[in-house]
Amino acid sequence: AVATQRSTREWQQADSKHFLHPFTDFGSLNKKGSRIITKAEGIYIWDSEGHKILDAMSGLWCVNVGYGQQSLIDAATRQMKELPFYNAFFQTATPPSIELAELLAQVSPPGFEHVFFTGSGSEGNDTIVRMVRRYWDILGQPERHVIISRKNGYHGSTMAGASLGGMSYMHAQGGLPIPGIVHIDQPYWYENGRDMSRADFGKVAAGWLEAKILEVGPEKVAAFIGEPVQGAGGVIVPPETYWPEIQRICDQYGILLVSDEVICGFGRTGHWFGSQTMGSKPDLMTFAKGVTSGYIPLGGVMVGDRVAKVLIEQGGDFNHGFTYSGHPVAAAVAVANIKLIQQLRLVEHVRDNVGPYLAEQFESLRDHPLVGDVDHCGMMAGLLLVKDKAKGTPFPSELEVGMVCRGHCFGNGLIMRAVGDRMIIAPPLVMSRAQIDELMALVRKCLDLTL
Numbered sequence: 001a002v003a004t005q006r007s008t009r010e011w012q013q014a015d016s017k018h019f020l021h022p023f024t025d026f027g028s029l030n031k032k033g034s035r036i037i038t039k040a041e042g043i044y045i046w047d048s049e050g051h052k053i054l055d056a057m058s059g060l061w062c063v064n065v066g067y068g069q070q071s072l073i074d075a076a077t078r079q080m081k082e083l084p085f086y087n088a089f090f091q092t093a094t095p096p097s098i099e100l101a102e103l104l105a106q107v108s109p110p111g112f113e114h115v116f117f118t119g120s121g122s123e124g125n126d127t128i129v130r131m132v133r134r135y136w137d138i139l140g141q142p143e144r145h146v147i148i149s150r151k152n153g154y155h156g157s158t159m160a161g162a163s164l165g166g167m168s169y170m171h172a173q174g175g176l177p178i179p180g181i182v183h184i185d186q187p188y189w190y191e192n193g194r195d196m197s198r199a200d201f202g203k204v205a206a207g208w209l210e211a212k213i214l215e216v217g218p219e220k221v222a223a224f225i226g227e228p229v230q231g232a233g234g235v236i237v238p239p240e241t242y243w244p245e246i247q248r249i250c251d252q253y254g255i256l257l258v259s260d261e262v263i264c265g266f267g268r269t270g271h272w273f274g275s276q277t278m279g280s281k282p283d284l285m286t287f288a289k290g291v292t293s294g295y296i297p298l299g300g301v302m303v304g305d306r307v308a309k310v311l312i313e314q315g316g317d318f319n320h321g322f323t324y325s326g327h328p329v330a331a332a333v334a335v336a337n338i339k340l341i342q343q344l345r346l347v348e349h350v351r352d353n354v355g356p357y358l359a360e361q362f363e364s365l366r367d368h369p370l371v372g373d374v375d376h377c378g379m380m381a382g383l384l385l386v387k388d389k390a391k392g393t394p395f396p397s398e399l400e401v402g403m404v405c406r407g408h409c410f411g412n413g414l415i416m417r418a419v420g421d422r423m424i425i426a427p428p429l430v431m432s433r434a435q436i437d438e439l440m441a442l443v444r445k446c447l448d449l450t451l
C-alpha cells in the first residue's frame with residue numbers, strides 16, 4: 001500500500017532508471033515514461049492517474065476469468081502458508097501439482113493422460129523441441145529431428161521458442177533460428193489467398209506443409225507445430241479446411257502434430273482447447289497463460305498417449321526440467337482457476353453466448369471506411385485497417401496506422417493491441433453482452449478518431 005503512494009512521475013523515473021522492459025525500445029520508453037497500472041477488477045484496469053480502462057487484451061491474452069477472483073487469491077494464500085515451495089525432482093511431488101495433473105487430464109481431449117510442467121509458454125515450447133527429438137531418438141530414428149513451424153507464428157522468446165516462432169524481427173537478433181527448425185508461410189487468406197475462396201486457400205496453405213516435408217525429406221521431419229489461431233501474429237483465423245488437412249498430412253507422413261495452446265487453451269475459442277475448435281487431434285499441446293488466468297506463472301506440455309507411452313515404457317531418464325516445474329502455489333492457483341472455469345461454465349459461455357455475439361459485432365464493423373477485413377474466433381477478434389477498402393490498398397507503412405489507432409484506444413479507456421495494420425482483442429471470457437456493447441462503442445470511437 002505504501003509503495004503505490006508514489007506519484008506517477010516518481011514511478012516513471014524509477015522505472016526508466018532500472019527496469020528494462022520486454023520487447024521495448026529502452027531509450028524511447030525512458031523519454032516517454034511507462035503508463036503505471038495500479039489495480040484491476042473484473043474486465044477493467046486502472047492507471048496511477050485514476051483512469052479506468054477496459055482491458056480487451058486480458059493482460060497479455062491470459063486473464064481468462066477476469067481480475068479479482070477471490071477463489072484464486074485464497075488458493076494462493078492457503079498454499080503459500082501450507083507449503084510455498086517444494087520441487088518435483090528426485091521422486092518428490094506436492095498435492096497441488098498432482099491434483100492439477102489429474103484435472104488437466106480430465107479437461108483435455110481423450111488420449112491426454114500426462115503433463116510435463118514448466119514455468120511459462122516459452123519453456124513449454126523448449127520442452128517440445130527436446131521431447132519430440134527424444135521421442136524419435138528412443139524409436140531409433142535420430143535423423144528425424146527437423147521441426148516445421150510457420151512464419152508469423154509466435155511460440156515464445158527463449159532460443160527454441162523464438163526459433164519455432166516465425167517472427168523475422170526476432171530472428172534478426174541473437175543468431176536465430178537454432179538448427180533444425182524450418183518455416184512455411186502462414187494461412188493468412190487476406191494477404192496470401194484473396195484470389196480464391198477461403199476453403200480452397202485453406203487446403204493450398206496446408207499443402208505448403210507437405211511441400212516442405214518433401215523438400216526436407218520425410219524421414220528427417222520430427223514434428224509440425226502451430227497455434228490453432230495465430231495470436232501475436234494478429235489474430236489470424238485459418239480457413240476451416242486448414243487444420244483437418246494439416247492433420248491428414250501429419251498422419252500420412254507419421255510426423256507429430258503439436259498444438260501451441262498457450263493463447264487458445266482454457267476456453268478462449270469456445271472449447272477447452274483451440275485444436276478442438278479447429279478439428280485437429282494433436283499429439284502434444286503446449287499451454288500457459290489461461291491455465292492460471294495469469295494470476296501466477298505456470299506452463300506445460302500435455303503429452304498424448306502416443307508420445308507418453310514411448311517416453312514412459314522405453315525412455316529411461318528424460319534429462320530436462322525446471323526448478324518451478326509443478327510449483328505448488330502456481331498449481332494450487334491453476335486448480336482453483338480450472339474449477340472456476342467449470343463452475344461459471346465459461347467454455348459454454350464463450351461457445352454459445354459471447355463468442356457468437358462478439359463475432360456478430362465484429363462483422364458489423366465491415367461497414368466502417370477503415371476496415372478491410374475482420375477475423376474472429378470465440379473471444380479473439382481482429383480487424384485490418386486499409387486505406388482503400390474496395391481495392392484493399394494498405395496504408396503507407398511509415399504512417400504506422402495501427403499505432404495511431406492504438407494511441408486513440410489508450411487515450412480513450414481501451415486496451416486494444418496493434419500488430420502492423422491489424423487491431424486485435426482477446427478480452428476476458430467472463431465478459432457479458434452488455435460489456436461487449438461497451439467495448440464495441442469504444443472500438444468504433446477509436447476507429448473514427450483514426451480516420
Ligand code: PLP
Nearest residue numbers: 120121122154155156262263288
Ligand atoms: N506460445 C504462444 C502461442 C504465445 O502466445 C506465447 C506468448 O504470448 C508463448 C508461447 C510464450 O509464452 P510465455 O510468454 O509465457 O513464455
